[in-house]
Amino acid sequence: MRALIIDDSSSMRSILRSYMRELKYETFEAADGKEALQRYDEVGNFDVVLVDWNMPVMNGLEFVQALRKREECASVKLMMVTTENDFSRIEQALGAGADEFVMKPFTLEVLEQKIALLLGGADVS
Amino acid sequence: MPNAEFAYVRDLVKSAVAIALGPEREYLMEARLSPIAEQEGFTTVSELVRSLTGKNSTDLHWKVIEAMTTNETSFFRDIKPFEALRHKVIPELMQNRQKEQQISVWCGASSTGQEPYSLCIMLREHFPALLNWKIRVLATDIASDVLRKAERGRYTQLEVNRGLPAQLLIKHFRKEGTEWQINENIRKMVEFRRVNLIGDWPPMPNADIVMLRNVLIYFPVETKTQILRNMRRILRPDGYLFMGTAETTVNLAVKYDPETYQTVTYYRPSPT
Numbered sequence: 001m002r003a004l005i006i007d008d009s010s011s012m013r014s015i016l017r018s019y020m021r022e023l024k025y026e027t028f029e030a031a032d033g034k035e036a037l038q039r040y041d042e043v044g045n046f047d048v049v050l051v052d053w054n055m056p057v058m059n060g061l062e063f064v065q066a067l068r069k070r071e072e073c074a075s076v077k078l079m080m081v082t083t084e085n086d087f088s089r090i091e092q093a094l095g096a097g098a099d100e101f102v103m104k105p106f107t108l109e110v111l112e113q114k115i116a117l118l119l120g121g122a123d124v125s
Numbered sequence: 126m127p128n129a130e131f132a133y134v135r136d137l138v139k140s141a142v143a144i145a146l147g148p149e150r151e152y153l154m155e156a157r158l159s160p161i162a163e164q165e166g167f168t169t170v171s172e173l174v175r176s177l178t179g180k181n182s183t184d185l186h187w188k189v190i191e192a193m194t195t196n197e198t199s200f201f202r203d204i205k206p207f208e209a210l211r212h213k214v215i216p217e218l219m220q221n222r223q224k225e226q227q228i229s230v231w232c233g234a235s236s237t238g239q240e241p242y243s244l245c246i247m248l249r250e251h252f253p254a255l256l257n258w259k260i261r262v263l264a265t266d267i268a269s270d271v272l273r274k275a276e277r278g279r280y281t282q283l284e285v286n287r288g289l290p291a292q293l294l295i296k297h298f299r300k301e302g303t304e305w306q307i308n309e310n311i312r313k314m315v316e317f318r319r320v321n322l323i324g325d326w327p328p329m330p331n332a333d334i335v336m337l338r339n340v341l342i343y344f345p346v347e348t349k350t351q352i353l354r355n356m357r358r359i360l361r362p363d364g365y366l367f368m369g370t371a372e373t374t375v376n377l378a379v380k381y382d383p384e385t386y387q388t389v390t391y392y393r394p395s396p397t
Contacts, residue, residue, distance in 0.1 A: 086300065106283070113199075116204070
């Protein structure tokens with residue numbers, strides 16, 4: 001399983017890399033949305049994409065919108081991983097095409113549960 | 126912590142709620158009882174415990190018992206039982222209760238309320254026909270402070286992060302300050318009451334579904350058996366009992382038959 005981690009903070013990427021490897025994912029990284037799109041062109045599809053909101057060059061919301069325009073990426077699972085916790089921001093992210101939303105700070109256990117929800121483990125919503 | 130003090134708390138908890146705290150739980154005492162010691166003006170947990178010894182049961186005794194036995198819970202915990210409810214149990218009940226148009230659920234050991242609220246959210250999302258039915262959800266726990274929290278229906282960011290799909294968060298909660306408040310239409314579906322599973326149960330409505338998950342594991346076999354026997358008087362003959370993933374009625378002298386939905390096992394009262 002492959003995960004793309006998009007965050008302008010190298011320490012945050014390091015934490016997420018460690019968590020996702022714990023969950024047996026092969027990880028790839030990008031520091032902003034534009035770099036993440038390039039990663040897509042280089043590597044191909046990912047099973048899970050973790051996206052920060054506030055990034056330079058191209059922010060998380062713009063990345064989600066851009067990715068969802070690509071037909072071949074229609075089914076990739078996108079999760080916002082962010083300090084943003086306003087109701088309207090969450091609505092905005094889900095409306096733009098994000099599948100899930102996890103608010104920082106969180107533990108490995110929370111991330112694992114959220115990914116289980118993402119990958120079809122939750123047939124309740 | 127001195128052995129005698131752990132032994133006192135262990136015996137206190139055992140006699141009040143029949144929960145056995147093994148020696149591995151000793152480390153929890155400092156963490157769980159320090160806040161109470163501070164609130165009550167004691168310098169140490171040892172002082173707090175010494176103040177309880179030799180006295181009859183007081184509110185402070187109960188605070189200590191509750192602190193040592195409160196379990197963590199989360200929205201849609203373990204997820205699979207909720208899928209079984211959605212795809213098998215509720216549809217079957219809707220067929221079997223078509224005439225009376227009533228469904229009654231008991232969530233025993235409901236802690237801070239995430240389990241009963243998850244059930245109500247699931248019903249609202251997937252069973253619009255039940256809006257016209259009488260749905261009664263009774264949620265009970267031994268701990269008064271968790272019941273108060275559950276009744277308020279207000280959760281921290283960490284709590285809503287756990288197990289709750291984002292789509293359901295924005296649909297059924299509103300943000301208030303730094304916390305998340307469950308919407309009133311869900312909150313008022315649940316009645317919260319204090320019940321000690323090993324004590325005398327107050328009059329309870331007959332239940333179509335009982336959720337008793339991750340609580341019986343703490344009890345010795347005789348107590349588990351008694352609780353499940355008492356449960357048979359509450360659970361309707363064609364009702365459904367859900368326990369925790371690692372829990373079973375097998376090897377207990379109680380008459381329940383297992384049924385499965387995918388990987389989930391739940392139990393039906395055996396025909397008498």
